[in-house]
Amino acid sequence: MNESTRVANDAVAAETAESTISPRKLAHVVLHTRSNLDAMVEWYCTVLGAHIVFNAGRLVFLSYDDEHHRIAIAGSEDLAERPPRAVGLGHIAFTYDNIEALLVTYARLKQAGILPFCCVNHGPTTSLYYYDPDRNRIELQVDNFPDMTEATTLMQQQFGVNPIGEEFNPEELLTRLHSGVDPAELVRPTRTPRPPTRELIVKLIGL
Numbered sequence: 001m002n003e004s005t006r007v008a009n010d011a012v013a014a015e016t017a018e019s020t021i022s023p024r025k026l027a028h029v030v031l032h033t034r035s036n037l038d039a040m041v042e043w044y045c046t047v048l049g050a051h052i053v054f055n056a057g058r059l060v061f062l063s064y065d066d067e068h069h070r071i072a073i074a075g076s077e078d079l080a081e082r083p084p085r086a087v088g089l090g091h092i093a094f095t096y097d098n099i100e101a102l103l104v105t106y107a108r109l110k111q112a113g114i115l116p117f118c119c120v121n122h123g124p125t126t127s128l129y130y131y132d133p134d135r136n137r138i139e140l141q142v143d144n145f146p147d148m149t150e151a152t153t154l155m156q157q158q159f160g161v162n163p164i165g166e167e168f169n170p171e172e173l174l175t176r177l178h179s180g181v182d183p184a185e186l187v188r189p190t191r192t193p194r195p196p197t198r199e200l201i202v203k204l205i206g207l
């Protein structure tokens with residue numbers, strides 16, 4: 001590459017970087033279902049404490065905050081079932097304010113017969129994973145650090161050894177919370193990271 005080409009390329013790269021505008025937020029998710037429309041709507045309303053904003057029959061819009069919709073569920077009987085190990089979305093994650101809120105939600109959902117299939121302290125987050133009625137994976141999580149920079153640094157330091165995390169028992173966490181343990185202490189990873197087990201990778205990600 002000659003000097004004038006390099007200068008021209010650098011100028012284009014600088015201009016592109018300047019004009020790159022990232023979105024302000026992640027707005028919503030649309031899920032397609034075949035025969036589970038009612039069950040899916042009920043599940044998301046229960047799990048997320050959401051409500052129906054608009055029901056267009058085969059297309060239902062839900063929200064749980066000031067956004068007009070966070071989840072939309074579209075039903076059509078002629079859709080194909082997704083085979084196991086298919087390409088596509090892995091999971092969707094929702095963040096709670098603190099570990100108390102996450103554990104209260106865990107207990108409420110347990111009462112409703114909805115249990116997580118995997119509970120993992122990822123390092124940056126403490127996460128409960130659920131299957132919705134179509135077996136989409138839904139993560140309910142809390143940030144383990146008030147400062148995202150700290151969480152990002154931890155990821156960069158530890159994910160080379162273990163990018164998955166370690167399983168925990170939410171009942172144990174609830175007991176410790178009720179016994180007065182500092183909530184921050186409940187979620188901070190304490191152990192030196194070890195590689196995740198094959199069993200956990202299969203259970204959590206399905207790969």
Ligand SMILES: [Fe+2]
Pocket residue numbers: 091093139
């Ligand atoms: Fe996640």
